[in-house]
Amino acid sequence: MIEWLDFYNFLHFVGLAFGLGGATIMTIISMKAEKHKEVGAAMRYISAPIVKLIWVGLLFLIISGIALPFYITWPLDRNMLLIKHILVAFIVIIGIILGISSRKGLRKQMKFFSIINLILWYAVTLLSVFV
Numbered sequence: 564m565i566e567w568l569d570f571y572n573f574l575h576f577v578g579l580a581f582g583l584g585g586a587t588i589m590t591i592i593s594m595k596a597e598k599h600k601e602v603g604a605a606m607r608y609i610s611a612p613i614v615k616l617i618w619v620g621l622l623f624l625i626i627s628g629i630a631l632p633f634y635i636t637w638p639l640d641r642n643m644l645l646i647k648h649i650l651v652a653f654i655v656i657i658g659i660i661l662g663i664s665s666r667k668g669l670r671k672q673m674k675f676f677s678i679i680n681l682i683l684w685y686a687v688t689l690l691s692v693f694v
């Protein structure tokens with residue numbers, strides 16, 4: 564029998580794979596696009612589904628992240644969790660800014676914010692080990 568704790572834990576891991584994986588791949592492809600024109604031209608077909616994957620990942624993480632403490636029986640470090648929530652909020656806000664700057668074609672701004680967000684993704688993952 565699958566317990567709710569296992570289900571939300573699984574959802575958290577799937578969200579992690581989608582989000583962290585998507586953000587990493589997106590950075591690699593963007594770097595390639597700067598060097599190779601063909602990749603740059605293909606970006607308008609490649610980026611949309613990856614960006615969607617990242618947002619779906621974030622949604623999974625937030626839903627399961629809110630649910631998890633209701634089922635977890637072991638003690639949680641609430642301070643660490645609070646710091647984590649703040650960093651996740653930044654990922655969401657920067658994600659929205661990235662969407663806007665992408666629509667406006669602000670490339671330098673996009674590059675800056677996507678690096679910040681990638682660092683935040685890894686920081687949240689690292690922090691989660693200590694929650």
Ligand code: HEM
Nearest residue numbers: 572575579624625628629631632651684687688691692694
């Ligand atoms: C960028 C977003 C996030 C990432 C990368 C992330 C990553 C992780 C990882 C790697 C773990 C440890 C593995 C596990 O026990 O499942 C974890 C656990 C956890 N996360 Fe997240 N998470 C994110 C967002 C959230 C959010 C938004 C919340 C709450 C609203 C949350 C709450 C929790 C809780 C309660 C645990 C369980 C800690 C434990 O097992 O002792 N997470 N997270």
